[in-house]
Amino acid sequence: MTRPGREAGRQTRAALREAALALFVEQGYEPVTMAAIANQIGGYPNQVTHHFGSKDALFAEASGLAILRAARHAEQAAVHADSIESHARILIASLLGPGASSVMMFAEAMLMARNKAALRPSIQSALDRLHAVGEATLLETLSRHRWKIRTSPEMVTRAFWASVLGLALEKAATGDAFEHQSAEAVALSMMNLNQDYIAKIE
Missing domain, CATH: 1.10.357.10 (Tetracycline Repressor, domain 2)
Structure with a gap:
């Protein structure tokens, strides 16, 4: 049985990836910040670091x-x-x-x-x-x-x-x-x- 915290983590990770994809496609790599990515899902930059490292x-x-x-x-x-x-x-x-x-x-x-x-x-x-x-x-x-x-x-x-x-x-x-x-x-x-x-x- 999947633990609620683990499932929430997967959902957050997927949401960050989708938000990043949209921003990268629209703006390219350089202008996009981790803060901008996190802001798309109402999150925090450290969530990007936590889930992806960089x-x-x-x-x-x-x-x-x-x-x-x-x-x-x-x-x-x-x-x-x-x-x-x-x-x-x-x-x-x-x-x-x-x-x-x-x-x-x-x-x-x-x-x-x-x-x-x-x-x-x-x-x-x-x-x-x-x-x-x-x-x-x-x-x-x-x-x-x-x-x-x-x-x-x-x-x-x-x-x-x-x-x-x-x-x-x-x-x-x-x-x-x-x-x-x-x-x-x-x-x-x-x-x-x-x-x-x-x-x-x-």
Whole structure:
């Protein structure tokens, strides 16, 4: 049986994470303070420290949640695609369009983790979930459309996210926004992979 105090702690932690996610997506990392996050739920800055340890750790965890949600929304947008090319384009358009702030947020957290080892488990956990969920969704999509691949769904999924996150890291480092040319480059790379490996079952 769950103890009331423990459940209240989980609820507070979840509320802080949601509040932080909204603020980080809207304002970016630097302007957001722990006081501002706590204020969103009527709490205190020390609650952020208690539940997450630091603003960096909260940012890393919130960014993982953000990109997982963006990935889910992209898959929902692409569910009725009638070709593998259309499916890839819709996924990319969603992730680099409505989902761009979430993708960029995760890219920034990845850059942080390069010099802050404590953030790496959170980033790795989010990447593992992205790959696992993406692979499962790809298998379901292939089955539904009767598409066949000659390589593993894992390889296709990893190639997709490597392309999207590689572009996001580039933009995070340069401060540039996504533009059509970059999105098209990602789409073409995926289509070239698909042309090599994916065929319609007759």
